Amino acid sequence: MGIGVLLAVIGAILTFAVSADPPGISLPTVGVILMVAGAGLILNAKRTTHSERTVTRIEDPGGQRPVVRKTVEERDTRH
Secondary structure, three states: OHHHHHHHHHHHHHHHHOOOOOOOOOHHHHHHHHHHHHHHHHHHHHOOOEEEEEEEEEOOOOOOOOEEEEEEEEEOOOO
16 A cells, blocks of 8 residues: 555645646656556555454363464455
């Protein structure tokens, strides 16, 4: 998500704050493209699959030493 925010900020700077007019390129257009790409990356980062790990500790019935069983649960957090 950090790269998306970075692209959006750079795009906003190019669109609204830079007044240079280099030949052959439109900086405001490049800025809008970067802002749209950044927004796409931010939205995609919020819809990714999230994995959770649950560790369950089960005590040994004999009382000698604890037995640890790991359970991995994967949940899709897409909205």
